[in-house]
Amino acid sequence: MRRAVATDKLNRMKIGDWEASLATCTLTQGSQEVKVTPRSMDVLNYLADHAGEVVSHDELLNHFWQGSFPSDHAVHKAIAELRGALGDDAHHPVYIRTIPKRGYSLIAEVNHPPPTSTIDDGEAASHLALTHVSATKFHISALLDKRILAGSAAAAIFLAVLIWPGTQVSSDKDEVVRLAVLPFVNRELNTENQFLTDGLRESLVHGLSKLSHLEVLSPARGFDGPDGSRTAERAADRAKALRADHVLQGSMQAAEGRLRVMVQLIRVSDGVHQYSDQFDLPIQDLFGVQDQIVSNVVSALSVHLNETERAQMLDWGTTDALAYERFLRGEFYYNQFSPADFQRAIDYHLSAIELDPNFLNAYHGAATAANNLAVYSSSAKINELSKLISDIHREVSRLAPDSLILSSINEIKLRMSGNNQIQQEMQLRKQILSGNPPEFAVAHYALFLIGARMYAEAAQFLDAAGEVGPFEISPDEVWSYRSNIQPPRAMLLSAKGQLQERPYHISFLGTVATNLALAGDFRQAEMYLNRQRDVDSEGILAHYSEAVIGFLSGEIRLGSDAYREILSRDGDFTFNKGALSFMLGDVETGVAFWRDLAPPQKRRLFNVTHSAEKYFPQRVLEDPRYQALLEELGLGKSWQRQLMEGVMEMESVTGVALHEQSRKAYESDTFMSRNNLWTAEEWSDLESRKLADLQATIIP
Numbered sequence: 001m002r003r004a005v006a007t008d009k010l011n012r013m014k015i016g017d018w019e020a021s022l023a024t025c026t027l028t029q030g031s032q033e034v035k036v037t038p039r040s041m042d043v044l045n046y047l048a049d050h051a052g053e054v055v056s057h058d059e060l061l062n063h064f065w066q067g068s069f070p071s072d073h074a075v076h077k078a079i080a081e082l083r084g085a086l087g088d089d090a091h092h093p094v095y096i097r098t099i100p101k102r103g104y105s106l107i108a109e110v111n112h113p114p115p116t117s118t119i120d121d122g123e124a125a126s127h128l129a130l131t132h133v134s135a136t137k138f139h140i141s142a143l144l145d146k147r148i149l150a151g152s153a154a155a156a157i158f159l160a161v162l163i164w165p166g167t168q169v170s171s172d173k174d175e176v177v178r179l180a181v182l183p184f185v186n187r188e189l190n191t192e193n194q195f196l197t198d199g200l201r202e203s204l205v206h207g208l209s210k211l212s213h214l215e216v217l218s219p220a221r222g223f224d225g226p227d228g229s230r231t232a233e234r235a236a237d238r239a240k241a242l243r244a245d246h247v248l249q250g251s252m253q254a255a256e257g258r259l260r261v262m263v264q265l266i267r268v269s270d271g272v273h274q275y276s277d278q279f280d281l282p283i284q285d286l287f288g289v290q291d292q293i294v295s296n297v298v299s300a301l302s303v304h305l306n307e308t309e310r311a312q313m314l315d316w317g318t319t320d321a322l323a324y325e326r327f328l329r330g331e332f333y334y335n336q337f338s339p340a341d342f343q344r345a346i347d348y349h350l351s352a353i354e355l356d357p358n359f360l361n362a363y364h365g366a367a368t369a370a371n372n373l374a375v376y377s378s379s380a381k382i383n384e385l386s387k388l389i390s391d392i393h394r395e396v397s398r399l400a401p402d403s404l405i406l407s408s409i410n411e412i413k414l415r416m417s418g419n420n421q422i423q424q425e426m427q428l429r430k431q432i433l434s435g436n437p438p439e440f441a442v443a444h445y446a447l448f449l450i451g452a453r454m455y456a457e458a459a460q461f462l463d464a465a466g467e468v469g470p471f472e473i474s475p476d477e478v479w480s481y482r483s484n485i486q487p488p489r490a491m492l493l494s495a496k497g498q499l500q501e502r503p504y505h506i507s508f509l510g511t512v513a514t515n516l517a518l519a520g521d522f523r524q525a526e527m528y529l530n531r532q533r534d535v536d537s538e539g540i541l542a543h544y545s546e547a548v549i550g551f552l553s554g555e556i557r558l559g560s561d562a563y564r565e566i567l568s569r570d571g572d573f574t575f576n577k578g579a580l581s582f583m584l585g586d587v588e589t590g591v592a593f594w595r596d597l598a599p600p601q602k603r604r605l606f607n608v609t610h611s612a613e614k615y616f617p618q619r620v621l622e623d624p625r626y627q628a629l630l631e632e633l634g635l636g637k638s639w640q641r642q643l644m645e646g647v648m649e650m651e652s653v654t655g656v657a658l659h660e661q662s663r664k665a666y667e668s669d670t671f672m673s674r675n676n677l678w679t680a681e682e683w684s685d686l687e688s689r690k691l692a693d694l695q696a697t698i699i700p
Contacts, residue, residue, distance in 0.1 A: 011023045012112075013045075013048060013110060013111065013112045014109075014110065014111040014112075015044070015048060015086075015095065015106070015108050015109075015110055016086075016094065016095055016108035016109060017029050018086060020041070020044060020045075020048075022041060022045055025037065025038050025040075025041045025503075027085050027086065034085040035085075036081055036082065036085050037078075037081065037501075037503065038500040038501065038503060039064060039078060039500070039501050040078045040081045040082050040085075042064055043060060043064060043075075043078045043079070043082065044082050044106075046060070046063065046064070047096065047104065047105075047106040048106055048110045050106070051105075051106045051107075051108075051109075051110045052105065052106070052107070053105060054099050054102050054103050054104070054105050055103050055104055055105065056102060056103035057075050057103055059103065060075045060078075060103075060104075061074065061075055064078075077328075077332055079096060079098075079104060082095075082096060083095070083096055089210075093107065094107070094108060095107065095108045176214070176215045177214050177215065177245050177246065177305055178215045178217060178242075178243060178244045178245045178246070179208060179214055179215070179216050179217065179244060179245065179246045179247075179248060179301075179305070180217040180218075180219060180242050180244035180246070180247050180248070181201060181204055181205050181208065181216060181217065181218055181248045182201075182219065182247060182248065182249040183197075183198070183201055183219075184197045184198075184200060184201050184249070184250045184251060184252055185197075185249075185250070185251040185252070186251075186252055187251050187252060187253040196252070197252050200250075200252070200261070200293060200294070201218075203291070203294045204248070204294055204297060204298070205218045207294050207295070207297075207298040208248075208298055208301060210298075211298070211301070211302055211305065214305060217242050217244055219242060240268060244268055245267070245268060245269070246265055246266065246267055246268060246274070246305070247265070247266045247268060248263065248264070248265050248266075248297075248301070249263075249264055249266070250262050250263040250264065257282065258280050258281060258282060259279075259280070259281050259282070260278065260279070260280050261278070261279045261281075261293050262276070262277075262278050263275075263276065263277055263279075263293075263297055264276045265301060265304055274304050275300060275301065275304045275321065277296070277297070277300065277322075279292075279293050279296065281293070296322055299321065299322060299325055300320075300321035300322050300325075301321075302321075303321035303324060303325070304321055312471075315471040316361050316471055317359060317360055317361045317471075318352070318356045318358075318359045318361075318362070319356070320355050320356040320359070322355050323351075323352040323353075323355035323356035323359050323362065324352070326348045326349070326351040326352035326355065326362070327348070327349060327352040327359065327361065327362050327365060329344075329348040330344075330345040330346070330347075330348035330349040330352065330362070330365050330366070330369065331345070331365065331473070332345075333345040333348065333369075334365065334368065334369050334372075335502065336502055336504050336505070337372070337480075337502050337504065337505040337506065337507070337508075338504035338505065338506050338535045339373055339376045339377070339506060339535065339536065339537045339538065340535070340537060341504060342369045342370075342372050342373035342376075343369075343373060345365065345366075345369035346366050346369045346370055346373070346388075349362045349363075349365040349366035349369065350362075350366055352365075353366070358399060360396065360399065360400055360403060360405045361405070361471075361473060363392050363395065363396050363399075363405070363409070364396075364405045364408060364409060364473055365473055366388070366392060367388075367389050367392050367393075367408075367409045367412050367475070368412065368473060368474070368475045370385040370388050370389055370412075371385075371389070371412045371415060371416065371475050372475075373385060374386075374416055374600075374603070375507075375603070375604075375607065376506055376507075376536065376537075376538060376540060376541055377538055377540075378538050378540070378571070378572045379572055379598045379600040379601055381538070382416065382600035382601075383600060385416065386413075386416045386417075386600075389409070389412055389413050389416055390413065392409060393406070393409050393410060393413050396409055404438050407431075407438055408438060408440055408474070408475060411424065411427075411428075411440060411444065411475065412475050414427075415475075415603065416600075416603075417599070421448065421606060421634060421639070422634070422639075422642070424444075424448075425445075425448060425642060425643065425646060428441050428444060428445045428448075429445070429646045429649065429650060432445065432650050432653060432654065433649070433650060433653055435653060439465075439472060439474050439476075440474045440475055440476045442461055442464050442465040442654075443461070443462065443465035443474070443476035443477075443478050443481065444475075444476050445461055445646075446458045446459075446461035446462045446465060446478075446481055447476070447481055448606075448643060449461060449643060449647075450481065450484045450485060450610060451606045451607070451609065451610050451635070452610075452635075452639060452640045452643045453610055453613075453640070453672055453673070453674060453675040453676065454640070454643060454644070454647070454659070454662055454672075454675070454676060455484075455485040455675040455676060455677030455678070456659035456661075456662070456675075456676045456677040457647050457656055457658065457659060457662065457676075458481075458484075458485055458677075459482075459485055459677060460654075460655075460656040461654070461656060462478055462481055462482055462485075464654060464655075464656070465478050479498070480498075480507075482494070483495055483498070483508070483511065484610075484611065485675070485677055487678050487682040488515050488518050488519070488614075489515075489519075491511060491515055492511075492512060492515040492516065492519070495508040495511040495512045495515070496512055499512065504535050506532060506535045506536055506541055507541065509528050509529075509531050509532040509535065510528075510529075510532050510541050510542070510544065510545040512528045513525045513526075513528035513529040513532060513545045513549060514545055514548045514549060514552075516528065517548065517549040517552040517553065518552055522549065522552075522553050525549050526549070529542065529545050529546060529549060532545055538571070538572070539571060540571070540572055540573065540576070543566070543569065543571070543573045543576050544573075544575075544576040544579070544608075546566070547566055547576050547577075547579070547580040547583075548580075548583075548615060550562060550566065551580060551583045551584065551615065552615075556580070556584070557584070558584045558585070558586060563580075563584070566580065567580075567581075567589075572598070572601055574593050574594070574596055574597050574598070574601060575593075575594065575597060575601060575604045575605065575608065577593045578590045578591075578592075578593030578594040578597075579608070579609075579612040579615075581593060582612070582616045582620050582626070583612075583615045583616060583617075585617055585619070585620060587620060587623050587625050587626060588625070590620075590626075591625055591626070591629050594629060594633065595629070595632075602633070605633055605635055606635070609635060610675070613673070613674075621673040621674070622673065627671060630671075636671060637669075637670070637671040640665070640671060640672060641666060641669075644658060644662055644663075644665075644666045645666075647662075659676045659677075660676075661676035662676055
């Protein structure tokens with residue numbers, strides 16, 4: 001029976017030579033300080049509570065992820081991050097030991113020093129680090145050019161392979177795997193360059209020796225034939241004599257200023273070729289080429305020699321270990337939910353596609369990351385991302401015209417246009433009525449319902465949507481959509497909780513900032529706004545948060561210099577400026593701004609309007625000019641009635657009926673201007689927390 005964890009945790013503890021701060025998510029050793037994600041710090045704390053015991057993958061997964069990450073990739077990533085931060089070696093561990101087929105054990109000494117100070121929630125939160133990573137440019141034309149050889153990606157990914165903690169993958173097998181690395185064959189290289197052939201093999205032996213549960217054999221040169229050739233039979237006989245389980249062999253050849261290296265991994269028992277790859281690289285820097293090849297081969301074999309990792313690689317839809325590694329990195333960065341990390345996710349997924357042009361999940365991952373990045377991007381960037389998604393859609397249409405992945409990418413393509421909601425609703429309704437909709441259909445219909453202020457129905461759709469399976473990715477995040485239907489106090493707590501898991505989430509940073517301002521805590525609101533500014537490369541969401549906070553604090557008033565200044569800023573802020581004008585009761589100005597929205601930015605109307613309206617005076621919501629504008633933009637009564645009819649038509653399949661308030665609005669042919677889930681008390685509480693003098697100022 002595992003002992004219970006104490007509830008009165010200290011904020012600091014010593015783990016070996018490191019001091020861990022639970023509040024700031026930092027590890028300190030002398031003058032060195034390393035930050036880790038809050039989730040990884042929680043895992044470390046849990047391992048420390050059970051130091052010396054074996055904690056299984058499933059136990060960590062169930063305790064911290066609670067089904068939101070159905071596969072154990074999340075656990076692997078957290079352990080890899082901790083090992084990287086602690087400087088631990090999975091093969092010669094000092095801190096965290098992998099117990100094959102069982103789990104992990106913290107083997108370092110753990111001590112809890114007495115607390116030296118206390119900090120409040122705001123101070124603790126102020127230490128969360130936000131990293132702004134410059135977005136790198138990508139080119140879909142290069143991605144789809146089949147003339148590019150798979151090895152040409154090695155130069156771009158070499159550094160990431162070396163620093164990525166996940167390359168140290170331990171085998172699930174209890175016995176040691178014996179791998180014979182045979183001398184590489186030198187084909188047409190000058191004899192004076194023989195050192196490169198021998199050096200490559202020596203470097204491979206050194207790199208592979210770092211993989212746990214792997215015994216590397218390095219037989220001496222001499223079994224080749226008189227002409228230097230090698231037959232498969234001779235290599236197999238030599239490997240059997242060495243009692244090896246696998247053989248790694250290869251050859252090198254120079255041609256037209258490039259070095260071609262072929263490597264093969266062969267299972268001795270039956271001669272099956274488990275892995276093969278070809279690298280074509282510039283020959284100018286021979287030692288640099290050698291390092292690149294070694295890092296790629298070691299990384300690939302760490303998957304191919306691990307039964308669990310190899311099975312998961314196949315489940316994700318690829319047989320290329322490097323493509324699989326690129327894909328996992330893309331998945332990791334996607335889940336951080338910041339613009340820079342979305343861009344990194346796109347780049348990693350595109351790199352995976354270069355290595356395996358048939359890797360459908362990588363295409364879908366790139367499209368999904370591009371879809372989310374577009375929400376926080378300028379019109380120019382949205383157009384660029386739309387081109388990427390169109391190219392991906394075309395390529396997947398060629399590869400797998402009947403795949404559900406193509407259906408999902410097509411849905412993403414429609415979303416990017418920002419004004420195809422009627423077509424999307426009809427398509428989603430048809431899919432749901434079929435009784436076997438793709439996993440994104442129910443969740444995205446819930447998002448439409450949220451935008452139409454039908455929160456009660458949306459909540460039931462989200463309950464029915466659930467989460468995607470362990471080897472699926474979806475453009476819809478149910479966990480994110482749920483926060484949209486909560487009243488302010490609950491929304492604030494929920495968003496703070498999400499920031500513990502995704503500290504760079506640009507939208508939740510804004511949610512916390514604006515809801516703190518709504519609660520009157522402008523000091524903390526400004527702190528979270530500054531973090532959002534650090535993450536928001538385009539500044540669109542930070543501009544919106546600044547406008548809301550300025551409105552709630554009373555700093556921004558009609559006709560004030562602050563109002564004129566925020567309306568005068570250049571950028572794709574048209575939606576924000578219109579929303580601020582409506583908050584202040586300036587209906588004419590708000591209407592003018594929203595009518596002037598560029599097509600790529602109209603998507604914000606569907607994503608944000610329902611949320612912004614809680615700051616609008618009731619007289620603005622009921623103003624005929626505002627009602628006419630919503631109808632003109634496709635967000636008014638006609639759109640709401642279409643969704644109500646959709647809910648009624650799908651009731652026999654979904655079990656979701658119209659809420660009483662929705663039904664009354666439908667029967668009376670009136671527009672429902674406020675969501676139907678919040679209680680009268682929650683609306684009253686919201687109104688009482690807004691500044692009454694601001695609500696009184698309305699332009700007729």
